[in-house]
Amino acid sequence: MGGYLADMAELLGSYNLIGAFWVNIQLTFWSALFAFIIGTVLAVMRVSPAPSLRWAGATYVNLVRNTPLTLIILACSLGLWGQLGVILATNEAGRVDITSNSFRLAVLGLSAYTAAFVCESLRSGVNTVPAGQAEAARAIGLGFGQSMRMIILPQAIRGAIAPLGNTLIALAKNTTVAQAAGVVQAASVMATMIEFRPDLMVAIFLVIALGWVIIVLPIGLVSTYLSRRLGVAR
Amino acid sequence: MSSVLFDAPGPRTRRRIAVVNVVGALVVLGVLAWVIWGLAQKGQLTAAKWNPFLTETVWADYLLVGLWNTLRAALIAIVTANAFGLLFGLGRLSQSRLVRGVCGTVVEFFRAVPVLIMMIFFWQLFSYVPGPWMAAPPFYGVVFGLTLYNGSVIAELVRSGVQNLPRGQREAALAIGLTRSKSLRLVEVPQALIAMMPSMVSQLVVILKDTALGYIITYSELLRSARLVGSTFANYVPALIVAAVIFIVINYTLTWLAELLARRLSKRTAGGTRPAELTPADAGE
Amino acid sequence: MRRTRTAGFAAVSLAAALALTACSAGEPGQTGQTAGGGGGAATSGGGGGDGITIGIKFDQPGLGLKEGNDYTGFDVDVARYVAGKLGYSEDQIQFVESVSSQRETLLENGSVDMIFATYSITDERKQRVAFAGPYFVAGQDLLVAADNTDITGPDTLDGKVLCSVEGSTSAERIRDEHSEGVELYPAQTYSECVELLSAGNVDAVTTDDVILAGYAAQPQYEGQFKVVGNPFSEENYGVGLPKENDVCEDVNSAITEMIDDGTWEELLKKNVGDNFKWNQELNPPKPQPCA
Numbered sequence: 001m002g003g004y005l006a007d008m009a010e011l012l013g014s015y016n017l018i019g020a021f022w023v024n025i026q027l028t029f030w031s032a033l034f035a036f037i038i039g040t041v042l043a044v045m046r047v048s049p050a051p052s053l054r055w056a057g058a059t060y061v062n063l064v065r066n067t068p069l070t071l072i073i074l075a076c077s078l079g080l081w082g083q084l085g086v087i088l089a090t091n092e093a094g095r096v097d098i099t100s101n102s103f104r105l106a107v108l109g110l111s112a113y114t115a116a117f118v119c120e121s122l123r124s125g126v127n128t129v130p131a132g133q134a135e136a137a138r139a140i141g142l143g144f145g146q147s148m149r150m151i152i153l154p155q156a157i158r159g160a161i162a163p164l165g166n167t168l169i170a171l172a173k174n175t176t177v178a179q180a181a182g183v184v185q186a187a188s189v190m191a192t193m194i195e196f197r198p199d200l201m202v203a204i205f206l207v208i209a210l211g212w213v214i215i216v217l218p219i220g221l222v223s224t225y226l227s228r229r230l231g232v233a234r
Numbered sequence: 235m236s237s238v239l240f241d242a243p244g245p246r247t248r249r250r251i252a253v254v255n256v257v258g259a260l261v262v263l264g265v266l267a268w269v270i271w272g273l274a275q276k277g278q279l280t281a282a283k284w285n286p287f288l289t290e291t292v293w294a295d296y297l298l299v300g301l302w303n304t305l306r307a308a309l310i311a312i313v314t315a316n317a318f319g320l321l322f323g324l325g326r327l328s329q330s331r332l333v334r335g336v337c338g339t340v341v342e343f344f345r346a347v348p349v350l351i352m353m354i355f356f357w358q359l360f361s362y363v364p365g366p367w368m369a370a371p372p373f374y375g376v377v378f379g380l381t382l383y384n385g386s387v388i389a390e391l392v393r394s395g396v397q398n399l400p401r402g403q404r405e406a407a408l409a410i411g412l413t414r415s416k417s418l419r420l421v422e423v424p425q426a427l428i429a430m431m432p433s434m435v436s437q438l439v440v441i442l443k444d445t446a447l448g449y450i451i452t453y454s455e456l457l458r459s460a461r462l463v464g465s466t467f468a469n470y471v472p473a474l475i476v477a478a479v480i481f482i483v484i485n486y487t488l489t490w491l492a493e494l495l496a497r498r499l500s501k502r503t504a505g506g507t508r509p510a511e512l513t514p515a516d517a518g519e
Numbered sequence: 520m521r522r523t524r525t526a527g528f529a530a531v532s533l534a535a536a537l538a539l540t541a542c543s544a545g546e547p548g549q550t551g552q553t554a555g556g557g558g559g560a561a562t563s564g565g566g567g568g569d570g571i572t573i574g575i576k577f578d579q580p581g582l583g584l585k586e587g588n589d590y591t592g593f594d595v596d597v598a599r600y601v602a603g604k605l606g607y608s609e610d611q612i613q614f615v616e617s618v619s620s621q622r623e624t625l626l627e628n629g630s631v632d633m634i635f636a637t638y639s640i641t642d643e644r645k646q647r648v649a650f651a652g653p654y655f656v657a658g659q660d661l662l663v664a665a666d667n668t669d670i671t672g673p674d675t676l677d678g679k680v681l682c683s684v685e686g687s688t689s690a691e692r693i694r695d696e697h698s699e700g701v702e703l704y705p706a707q708t709y710s711e712c713v714e715l716l717s718a719g720n721v722d723a724v725t726t727d728d729v730i731l732a733g734y735a736a737q738p739q740y741e742g743q744f745k746v747v748g749n750p751f752s753e754e755n756y757g758v759g760l761p762k763e764n765d766v767c768e769d770v771n772s773a774i775t776e777m778i779d780d781g782t783w784e785e786l787l788k789k790n791v792g793d794n795f796k797w798n799q800e801l802n803p804p805k806p807q808p809c810a
Contacts (some may be wrong), residue, residue, distance in 0.1 A: 002254060010494060011722065023308060025284055039368045046238075049239075049240045049247065049251060050251045050254040050258070051251075051255070052254065052255040052258045052259060053254060055238075056258055056262065062486065062489075063482065064438065065485075065489075065597055066443075066481070066482045066485035066486050067442070067443070067478060067481060067482055068443040068446035068447075068457070068481055069446075070445070070446040070447055070449070070450075070457060071446065071474065071477070071478045071481065074474060075474075076476075078470075078471070078474070078711065078714070079471070079536075081720060082333065082711075082714065082715050082720055083272060083276050083278060083471060083718050083720075084268075084269065084273075084276075085272070085274040085718070085719075085720055091702070093678050093700075094682065095678060096680060096702060096720075098680065098702040098703060098704050102704070134239050143240075144239060144240040147239065148239070163363075169346075173346075173347075173348035173349070174348070176348045176350040176351060177350060177447065179350070179450060180450070180707070182685060182704060182705045182706065182707075184705075186351070186516065187348065187350050187351055187354065188685070190351060190354060190355075191354050191620075194354070194355075194358045195358075195620055198358060198361075198362055198624070198745065201358050201359060201362070202359075202404060203354065205351075205355040208351055209343070209346075209351065212346050212347050212348060212351065213343065213346045213347070216284075216345075216346040216378065217346065234498055271806075276717070276718045276719075277717075282739060283739075286739070291587040291588075294587075295585075295588055296585075352735065360626045361621070361625075362624070362628065364628075368628055368629075368630065371632075405527045440807040451620050452616070452621065454616075460705075461708065461710065462577060462578055462585060464710055464714070465577075465578035465580065465584065465708065466578075466580070466584055466585065466586055467580075468580075468710075468713075468737050468739030468740055469739070470710055470711065470714040471714065475756055
C-alpha cells in the first residue's frame with residue numbers, strides 16, 4: 001500500500017497535472033466569455049421583429065444542438081485551419097503558432113457550440129419576464145432595442161442564472177473534447193498516464209475525477225446562490 | 235411573449251426589416267460561398283473525392299456498420315441509464331437519510347466528471363480486468379461512461395419530476411389511506427415517468443451525440459468509420475461532412491419526436507410534459 | 520397490475536440492456552478487440568485448432584488497410600504468409616484492429632495472438648511482450664509536397680510546420696535533436712496529417728519511411744507527395760507476441776523463408792510502389808534469436 005502511494009506520488013510528480021487542468025480552466029474561461037456574447041446576440045435575434053433574423057437564429061441553434069461537439073471541434077481544427085487556412089495565432093516569424101492556434105480554434109468551437117445553449121437559457125429567462133413588463137416598456141415609447149436593453153434582458157439574465165450555471169458546468173466538462181483539436185489537457189494527460197502505468201489506473205482516475213469535482217462544485221454552488229440572490233421575486 | 239416585444243411594424247420599420255433581411259441573407263450566403271470556394275480550392279469537391287459515397291462498399295462495410303455501432307451503444311446506454319436513473323432518483327426521495335445521502339453523492343459525483351474521462355477510464359479498466367467485457371473494451375467503455383453520466387442526469391429528472399407534481403396528487407393519495415411510500419409508488423412515480431418521457435427522448439439525443447466521443451477510445455462508431463473511409467479513399471474531409479449530416483438528421487428527427495411525444499402524453503399525467511429545456515446540463519457533450 | 524408498473528419499468532430496462540449486450544458481444548470488427556471467436560483464439564500459439572487472431576492496422580495504406588471486407592498491405596501479406604507457414608488456412612485468420620497505443624495491452628490480455636502493425640522492437644516494449652523478426656527495417660523520414668526543394672532532412676525544418684501523431688515520439692525527436700524552431704501539430708491519425716499536407720497547411724509529415732511511402736503510393740494522391748529519402752532512425756518491425764509463447768522460432772523461420780524465396784521483395788513492391796527506396800543496407804533483415 002505504501003509502495004502504491006509512493007508510486008502514485010512519483011507518477012503525479014512526473015506529469016504536469018495542474019498545468020493540464022489549467023488549460024481546461026483557460027478554455028472554459030475564454031469559451032464562456034465568447035459563448036455568452038454570441039448566445040446573447042442569438043437570443044435577441046430569436047425574438048427580434050425581422051423574420052430573417054429569427055429564422056437564422058433558430059436554424060443556428062437547431063443545427064448546432066444536434067451536432068456532436070467532437071465534429072464541431074474537428075470542423076474548426078481540420079476545416080477552418082486545415083482546409084480554409086484560417087490562422088488565429090502567429091509566431092514571431094509570421095507563421096502559424098500551432099499550440100496557440102489549436103487552443104484558439106478549440107475556444108472557437110466550444111464557444112460556437114455553447115452559444116446555442118446560452119441562447120436557449122436566455123430565451124427561457126425571457127419567458128420568466130411577465131408580458132406586462134414588455135407592454136409597459138412599449139407604453140412609455142421604447143423601441144425593440146431599447147426595451148430589450150433596458151427592461152427585458154436585465155431581468156431575463158437574472159431569471160436565466162440557473163440554466164446558465166448548468167451551461168457553464170457543461171462547458172467546463174466539455175473542454176476535455178478539445179483533445180480532438182490536439183489541445184493537451186486533463187483528459188489527454190490522464191490517457192497518457194494510464195498508458196504508462198496501467199497498474200495505477202484507479203488512483204489516476206480518482207485524482208482526475210477529484211479535480212473535476214473541485215472545478216464543477218463551486219460553479220454549481222455559486223450559480224445556485226446567485227439565482228436565489230438575484231432572482232426576481234414574482 | 236415575443237409578440238409583445240414590438241409593435242406591428244409600420245412602413246418605416248418594414249423597410250428597415252427588409253434591409254436587415256437582405257443584409258442577413260447576403261452575410262449567410264457570403265460565408266457559405268467562402269467555405270465552398272475554399273474547399274473547392276483545396277480540391278475537396280472533386281468527383282474523385284465524392285464518388286466513393288455512391289458505391290455500396292462505403293455504406294455496407296463502413297458507414298452503416300459505424301452507424302449501427304453508434305445506435306447500439308446509444309440504445310443500450312439509454313436503457314441502462316434509465317434503470318440507473320430510476321434507482322438513484324428514487325433513492326434520493328427515500329425516507330432514509332443514509333440512502334438519500336449515498337444516492338445523492340453518487341449522482342453528484344458522476345454529474346461532475348466529464349464523460350470522456352469516464353470513457354477513457356473504463357476502456358482501460360476493461361482491457362486489464364478479466365471478464366466478459368474484455369471482448370470489447372471500447373464498447374463497454376462507451377456504454378459505461380454514457381450510462382453513469384446520463385443515469386445521474388435522469389436521476390435528477392426523476393427527482394424533480396416527482397417533486398414538480400402538483401401537491402394535490404400526494405395529498406389525495408394520503409387522504410384515501412395510502413402510506414407515503416405507496417403514494418410514491420402508485421401515484422407519483424408513474425405520473426412523473428410519463429411526464430419525463432419526452433425529456434428521456436431528448437436525453438437520447440445527448441447520448442447519441444456523446445457516442446461520437448467513442449472514436450477517441452477507438453470504438454468503431456460512425457465518426458471513426460468515417461475516418462476509416464477517409465484513410466482508405468483519401469477523402470477525409472468529405473467523409474467527415476457525410477458523418478455530420480447523418481448525425482444531424484438523426485438527432486433532428488429525435489428532437490422532433492420528443493416534442494410530438496410531449497403533446498401526445500400531456501393528457502396522461504398531472505405533471506408537465508414539455509421536454510426539459512435542452513440546457514447542456516442535460517445536453518452534455 | 521398498476522403496482523408492478525414502476526418495478527417493471529426498471530426490470531424491462533435491465534433485461535433489454537442485457538439482451539442487447541449479449542447479442543453484440545460476439546460480433547467481430549469491434550475495434551482493437553474482438554470476442555476471440557468463442558475463446559479458442561485467445562490462447563497463444565499452437566497450429567491448427569480454431570484459428571488465429573492477428574492484430575493489424577486498419578488505416579495505414581500500403582501496410583494495413585481495411586478495404587471493404589478485405590484487408591490489404593505489406594503487414595497483412597506478411598501476416599498471411601507467416602500464418603500459412605504455421606499451418607493456418609486463409610479463412611482461419613481473423614484480422615482485428617490494433618491501434619498503436621493498445622498493442623501491448625491486446626497481447627497481454629490475450630485478445631490477439633500476434634501483431635503485425637508497424638510494430639518497432641524496443642527494449643521498453645520487450646518488458647511487456649515478446650517479438651519475432653524483424654521482417655523489415657524502416658527509418659524515420661519526412662513526407663513533403665512533390666515540388667518542395669527546401670526540406671531535405673530533419674535539420675532543415677526550422678520555422679516549418681510538421682505533423683505527426685499525438686503521443687508518438689518521432690516528432691519530439693526532431694525538435695530535441697534536429698530543428699529546435701519547428702512547429703509541431705499533433706494529429707489523431709496520419710491520414711489527418713496527409714490531408715493537412717495536401718491542403719498545404721503543414722509543410723511535412725514525419726514517421727517511418729515505409730508508412731509515408733504507402734500514402735505517396737495511394738492512387739488518389741498520385742504525384743502529389745514525395746518521401747525525402749534521408750532516414751534518420753532505425754525501426755525494426757517485429758511480430759508482436761505474448762510474453763509466454765511457443766511460436767517465436769516458427770515465426771522466425773517463416774520470415775527467413777519468405778525472404779529467401781523472393782516473396783518478401785515481391786510483397787514490398789506490390790504494396791508500397793516501385794518508387795519507394797527502402798534502406799538497402801539494413802534490408803532484408805535477419806531475424807533476431809528468440810529470447
